[in-house]
Amino acid sequence: MGKIGSYEYPSTQMGTLIKAVEVLWNTFKGEAKDEQTFASALQHKSHKSGGYLQKMSDLRRYGFVEKRGIIVTERGKRIVQFLTQDEKNKALNEAIFDIPLWRDIFNRLGKGATSSDNFRIQLVELTGDRDSAIAQSETIRNLYIDAMSFYSEGLDKTAKTDRYDS
DSSP states (O other): OEEETTEEEOSSOHHHHHHHHHHHHHHHTTEESOHHHHHHHTTOSOTTSHHHHHHHHHHHHTTSBOSSSEEBOHHHHHHHSOSSHHHHHHHHHHHHHTSHHHHHHHHHHOSSOOOHHHHHHHHHHHHOOHHHHHHHHHHHHHHHHHHHTTOOTTTHHHHHHHHHOO
């Protein structure tokens, strides 16, 4: 989990995490009993490796896997075994907006990939952490662009209004 200012953000691309959920659902029927076996299925040498631990943290952060154990959540199920494309898209939008940094950047910039310079400026203003924003802006921008590639227009209003606007 990356951190900038008061924001934490996933360090793994969302596309990679969705593939991990698919493996968990298709290979392990939604629940992996043995962590090492699951780590191996995700191409990690060990369930104690930094990359695997980061991936598990990010899967939980997006709400794809339960906080304890390795069990697909309802949100994860709606993404890998959806009834309609709208159901899948809503679940993806919910996951994206559960990350406060993605939600706040989206409220400033929208879905479109803005220039590196503008993104860095917005990140400094948003986080108040100039040094980290300058150092991490390209990494964060790439992670944001990847997450937004799964975002569906028109469905976010209900997700944002119901969950965040009070």
